Amino acid sequence: PGTPRQQRWGLLFDELDSNKDGRVDIHELRLGLARLGARTPDSAGQDILQEGDIDQDGGLTLEEFTRYLQEHERRLLLMFHSLDRNQDGHIDASEIQQSFQALGVSISLQQAEKILHSMDRDGTMTIDWQEWRDHFLLQPLENMEDVLKFWKHSTVLDIGECLTVPDEFSEQEKLSGMWWKQLVAGAVAGAVSRTGTAPLDRLKVFMQVHASKTNQLNVLGGLRSMVQEGGIRSLWRGNGINVLKIAPESAIKFMAYEQIKWAIRGQQETLRVQERFVAGSLAGATAQTIIYPMEVLKTRLTLRQTGQYKGLLDCARQILEQEGPRAFYKGYLPNVLGIIPYAGIDLAVYETLKNRWLQQDSHHSADPGILILLACGTISSTCGQIASYPLALVRTRMQAQGTTNGELWRAKWEPDSSLGVSEASC
Incomplete structure (x- = not known):
């Protein structure tokens, strides 16, 4: 029969082993996790199998499953004790709040209570060891830092307007090198998304x-009009430099953000939301400068006609010779x-929506889902775009000053080509 703990593990194994062949494969594991109501990422089953499958045969035997749970519970117990700061055998909302603060994120006591509520089964507003163990037993979330990762603010839509607050990276991510991997992944994703939306971006400009x-x-x-002038390929004009500027902009923004956060924080452990906004805005301004x-080159290349420039360097040379170095900062102020x-607005709307979800819908899990x-x-980014769009319009108009193709463009689609072009040339 074994110990009560082994009996509990055996019952769980039997529930996962749907075909009763003595092995739990990846398909049974995923179905079992869903059937048990475990709100886990799609990769959770694969992570459990990869760690527990000692003989690498693609399935877990009862012995392998038991060994995995034994090691997993040991780690969970150590984490429980580290979170239980007063060592009374229970984790309360204030201890969750302190754990977030230790990771560099400030949350209110009410937010901590909502996270606690997702794990509290007996309604005591504290979490004992059994509740903690059962909540995380089949989840890859093993500490409060993993819960924190759900709510890291990041840009969902990237069509070339990178003005958002940079991502937060924990100390562990910085030490492990995860931060640069995420920056590289973000740059690649940004390049793909910008290339996919390049025709719409050019149409907007x-x-x-x-x-x-x-x-x-x-x-x-x-x-x-654009297709008639330059063919289908012309819809991607200016996309090369739009993709090229992702890497330096992201790197400068990240480094500036970390330095500004350090200057603002001083002796504080964490930054409040408004302080993050100030740091993010200053970091964005530094990168943009x-x-x-x-x-400016991107706008000029986007608006160019066939044969106007031989390439990026030729465009820069013509601007420098014809308009001087100050032309490279036209539209900088707006x-x-x-x-x-x-x-x-982007950050404020995101925080508001996040808090609303935590207050109303986080009863079963702190994971909001993708x-x-x-x-x-998307909603926060859209609100930010709408609020800043008038200034973006002024900026683009100023960047385009000095182009000489206004009349040529206008003649292709304006019913009366004799109309003035002062509006198009500004």
Whole structure:
């Protein structure tokens, strides 16, 4: 029969082993986790199998499963004791709050209570060892840092307007090198998303510069005009430098953010939301100041006609010769001013949506799921974009000053080509 703990593990194994062949494979493990109501990532089953499958035969025997749970419970017990700061055998909301603060994130006591509520089964508003063990037994979430990772703010939509607050990285992620892997992954994802949305980005810039009350330029008319002038490939003009500037911008923003956070924090352990906003805005302004000439080049290359420039360097040379070095910072002021409403509203909306979810829907798990994160990030990013769009329009108009192709563009889609081009040239 074994000990009560071994009997509990045996019953759990029998529940997962749906075909009763004495082995639990990845398919049974995933179905079992879903059937037991464990809200785990898709990779959870694979992680359990990879760690517990000693003979590498693609399945877990009862012995392997028992050995895995024994080691996993040992780790969970150590973590429970580290969180139980007063060593009374229970974790309360204040201890969860302190754990978050130790990881560099400030949360309210009410938020900590909502997280605790997702694990509290007996309604005592504390978590004992059994509740902690049962909650995390089949989950890859093994500490409060893993819970924290759910709510790290990141940009969901990247179409070239990178003004958002940089990602937060814990001390463990910095020491392990995970931060640069995430930056690289973000850069690759940004390059793919920007390339996919490049035609829409070019259309946006085209309409920002050329649309007016007189020509009534619309989406289809703009696309048609660009394709007629340069073919399908012209829809991706300016995308090369738009992708190229991701790496330096992300690296500068991250380094500036860490330095500014350190200066603001002083002797404090954590930064409040408003302090993160200030640090993020200053970091964004620093990055934009350094890479801003690339923004001007991107706008000019996006608006160019066939044969106007031989490439990136030729574009930079012509701007320097014809307009001087100051032309590389046209539109800089509205661009920097746009960071404040964008980052502020983006972060504020995200925090509001996050808090609303924690208050109303976190009763079963602190994991919001990918759809909730996607919705929160998309809504907050969209609100930030809307708030800063007037300044973005002014910036693009100023960046485009000096182009000489206004009349050529206008003649292709304006009903009366004799109309003035002062609106398109500004």
